[in-house]
Amino acid sequence: MDEQLFFKKLNSLCTVKEIFDFLSSLEVMSDTMASGALQRISEVEVDDNGLKNPEGVLENEVFRALCFQFEFESSKLSNTGLLNALQALIKLRIDPQSTLMASLLSEGEERLGKGQLTVKNLCALGESLLELEGPSCATLEQIMNHMQEKDIENWSPREMVMVYKMLQVTVREGEQYQDLLNRMNSVTLTIVSQLSPKFTSIILNSLVVLHQTQAVPLVTALCKHSVKHIPYFTGDELVNVLEAFLYFGHREQIFTEALETHVPKSIFTMHPQTVSRVMQYCCRKMILSKPIFDAVAESFISDADRFTTDQIAEYIIPFGTLNYLPPSASSLFRKLETILHTRFSRFQPRTLLNLLHSCVLIQRYPVNFLPKIFSPYFLQQLQAQPPGLDRIVTSQLTQLFLTVTLECPFYEGPKLLPKYQVKAFLAPHGSLDVHLLKRVKTGLLYLLKKRMYFASEVSTPYFYTVDIEIKLDEEGFVLPAAQCEEVHRRIALCIDGQNRFCVNNHNLLGEEAIKQRHLQLLGYEVVQIPFFETESLQNCRKMAEYLHKKIFPHTYGLSC
Secondary structure (H helix, E strand, C coil): CCHHHHHHHHHHCCCHHHHHHHHHCCCCCCHHHHHHHHHHHHHHHEECCEECCHHHHHCCHHHHHHHHHHHHCHHHCCHHHHHHHHHHHHHCCCCCCCHHHHHHHHHHHHHHHCCCCCHHHHHHHHHHHHHHHHHHCCHHHHHHHHHCCCCHHHCCHHHHHHHHHHHHHHCCCCCCCHHHHHHHHHHHHHHHHHCCHHHHHHHHHHHHHCCCCCCHHHHHHHHHHHHHHHHHCCHHHHHHHHHHHHHCCCCCHHHHHHHHHHHHHHCCCCCHHHHHHHHHHHHHCCCCCHHHHHHHHHHHHHHHHHCCHHHHHHHHHHHHHCCCCCCCHHHHHHHHHHHHHHHHHHCCHHHHHHHHHHHHHCCCCCCCCHHHHCCHHHHHHHHHCCCCCCHHHHHHHHHHHHHHHHHCCCCCCCCCCHHHCCCCCCCCCCCCCHHHHHHHHHHHHHHHCCHHHCEEEEECCCCCEEEEEEEECCCCCEECCCCCCCCCEEEEEEEECHHHECCCCCCECHHHHHHHHHHHHCCEEEEEEEHHHHCCCCCHHHHHHHHHHHHCCCCCCCCC
């Protein structure tokens, strides 16, 4: 039978019985046809749980005859027949130690040594060896050495993807194959538009594992190309793409918009780990997407009982970090409280602390659990879990304690001992916009005439640092910043640059929101100076007029 007709007929058959009946009707077939038959059997008969009907396949006379031909005539097979058969038999879970598999592997490795394999053959052999022996297989390095001599421009997308996968496991240290990688990155850039969702995800994952931070044009092109594939990625593929966005520091507005369309529609069928990565992506990129967060809240309320403790934390923490309460907030936090009551002891100490700290950022107070958090036993657990009671942990504990002191006066449980408290909260790196601070200070100087009437970056006894402090006496006159007597009012200017807000709107981040809330409760008059109100102020006088209205709204305007 003509090969083209054979494969057309073979691919139309949907059961293993139909395939065996068809093969029985043929008097002769080439090794390529025979290996194609094995591949079709594996496609029809293998699912996620393995062979559907092992006896019906492995004991079948036609199947055994095919295997006999491949085992005893391996040296006469074409490269394609040999390697396609090997791949199909691996998928069919044939014992790797059997004489059949040993014969095919031995023949494949012999041809590799003689340099007889094409790029397509090398990829097929590499894929088989990865499946059988894993990353430790020494032959993979030999395959890669042959690959270096091949003409990359003619590789198909599938071949390119397979070489990236092999490089992922063979490159251990140094830049052994960096020249090959550089050439591959350049050629892949020209075929990005041809890549399927699966291939896009695999290449992005390889670029992360291989630390290809210099391949910016390729990463950018792949990230843009991934947008149209969002509805078609599997959960694992989408996780790979999100991790690449995070690793390379890439952000694409149209990618976020595509997620906002996809996630709410698919939330109840998505794996919790995939949703966790979506939330991690939004959190790390400071993207407050209300459609995604609202859908995730609904999913948590319905399904959180089946989540791991890490997934529970990964779902909830971004709400606090980005300072957002969804419409279903009351049900969301009621569900979280129920879970904490039943599974409290299963959380890792640091995960639990991160979770509860994120709740107080958005005024959800875990008072029922704080006695356990402030207990010596829990603090010892925190100390034992690396990196121990570092500055981040002690800052979170202190802020929890300050929150219940200021916002939950009814709390009568254990207090946090002074030895676990920090003297000052660790300001997030780069949280103070020095350029905006300088403009505000120049405006204040114009307004108040002398530098002595305000102080910047003032440490307080309450752990927070005030960006700019102005003191007033009882009659409302400005006092020198150094004066401590007769201070009737303290004004805290919060210089809120763009990095204190979510990237896509003017929503203040949780850490800054709780600071401003606490400063008010501690007696300060908090005046917010957000970047978006000052961008259009073109000179010093305009800034001074703006500051006058913000700080002293009930007094006359500038006299000069």
